[in-house]
Amino acid sequence: MEILVDLVSDTATRPTEAMKRAMMAAPLGDEQKGEDPTVRALEERMAALLGCERALFVPSATMGNQIALALHAQAGDEVICHRTAHVLNHEGAGAAMTARAQLHPLDTPRGIFTADDVRRVTRADDPHYPRTRCVVVENTSNGGGGSVWPLATYDAVAEHCRAAGLSLHLDGARLFHASVALAVPVGRLARGADTVQVCFSKGLGCAFGAVLALPASLWPRARRLKQALGGCLRQAGIAAGGMLYALDHHVERLADDHRRARALADGLGGVAGLEVEAVETNLVFFRTRTKAPRDLVAAALADGVRVAAAGPDRLRACLHLDVDDAGVERALRALARAAM
Numbered sequence: 001m002e003i004l005v006d007l008v009s010d011t012a013t014r015p016t017e018a019m020k021r022a023m024m025a026a027p028l029g030d031e032q033k034g035e036d037p038t039v040r041a042l043e044e045r046m047a048a049l050l051g052c053e054r055a056l057f058v059p060s061a062t063m064g065n066q067i068a069l070a071l072h073a074q075a076g077d078e079v080i081c082h083r084t085a086h087v088l089n090h091e092g093a094g095a096a097m098t099a100r101a102q103l104h105p106l107d108t109p110r111g112i113f114t115a116d117d118v119r120r121v122t123r124a125d126d127p128h129y130p131r132t133r134c135v136v137v138e139n140t141s142n143g144g145g146g147s148v149w150p151l152a153t154y155d156a157v158a159e160h161c162r163a164a165g166l167s168l169h170l171d172g173a174r175l176f177h178a179s180v181a182l183a184v185p186v187g188r189l190a191r192g193a194d195t196v197q198v199c200f201s202k203g204l205g206c207a208f209g210a211v212l213a214l215p216a217s218l219w220p221r222a223r224r225l226k227q228a229l230g231g232c233l234r235q236a237g238i239a240a241g242g243m244l245y246a247l248d249h250h251v252e253r254l255a256d257d258h259r260r261a262r263a264l265a266d267g268l269g270g271v272a273g274l275e276v277e278a279v280e281t282n283l284v285f286f287r288t289r290t291k292a293p294r295d296l297v298a299a300a301l302a303d304g305v306r307v308a309a310a311g312p313d314r315l316r317a318c319l320h321l322d323v324d325d326a327g328v329e330r331a332l333r334a335l336a337r338a339a340m
């Protein structure tokens with residue numbers, strides 16, 4: 001079955017020819033020994049962009065999140081996150097294995113919660129309770145619908161964490177999407193977070209790679225955890241070269257993905273039997289009234305268009321670098337036929 005338009009994930013992109021040239025030209029060294037100049041350049045640039053003292057290259061966003069949780073929490077601790085959070089649902093229970101902490105999910109609309117929501121579930125100091133240690137904010141919120149955290153809501157959560165002595169980890173796998181949607185620099189969106197993970201393989205078009213930005217005081221432990229998890233690579237500059245290229249060429253264009261996501265959502269909104277959620281960035285979530293998501297997925301696939309089932313009655317289509325306007329039109333026609 002030939003996939004002509006792949007909306008299954010924004011990780012579906014492949015490096016462009018220009019990105020591959022940048023990767024091939026990147027000066028390389030042994031990253032595990034701290035000798036890869038391209039990785040070092042990427043880390044320095046991301047630390048500056050995010051307003052943090054240091055940044056650590058990691059092969060995946062998942063590893064960045066897991067190192068962060070292990071920095072902030074340990075056995076017997078509790079980490080507050082949203083019920084749809086990636087750290088809760090899609091990291092193979094990594095929090096239980098690496099940090100050995102338990103996660104406390106909040107059930108609020110669109111993946112966004114307030115300082116009061118955090119306050120309500122923060123535990124009193126009592127040996128019967130786990131120790132509340134850390135809050136994870138996911139911006140944009142994937143399961144929340146690609147939603148963008150309003151600055152004031154985020155700032156209030158950050159301020160509460162600071163005042164209550166809780167660590168704040170920002171899962172910014174799609175922080176550049178939030179930045180483009182709000183026209184606010186990523187550094188501003190990360191203000192007040194102790195650690196920030198940003199991913200380069202979602203929409204930015206890289207094959208792999210993420211960074212974890214953090215204070216210098218956390219660097220030695222983070223580096224040790226990365227080694228223990230097998231994340232210290234050798235000539236990793238081959239990836240970092242593509243990541244630096246993405247920073248220069250693939251950030252502003254995220255606005256095109258957002259525009260196309262709105263166009264797809266508008267079109268799907270006119271299809272009988274489909275109910276489309278609000279679109280804020282590059283993710284389009286919709287529900288089907290006529291058939292089970294997996295049947296709709298199969299019917300669209302037979303027409304060359306791949307989308308993902310994202311729950312018992314929910315589907316997700318992701319816009320990214322490899323989908324143009326013609327792709328959106330084709331997807332719309334296929335999904336309308338599949339919904340019949």
Ligand SMILES: Cc1ncc(COP(=O)(O)O)c(C=O)c1O
Binds near residue numbers: 062086087138171174
């Ligand atoms: C919000 C969020 N965080 C983290 C990740 C983990 O990314 P990876 O699977 O590339 O490690 C994802 C993946 O989709 C994500 O959506």
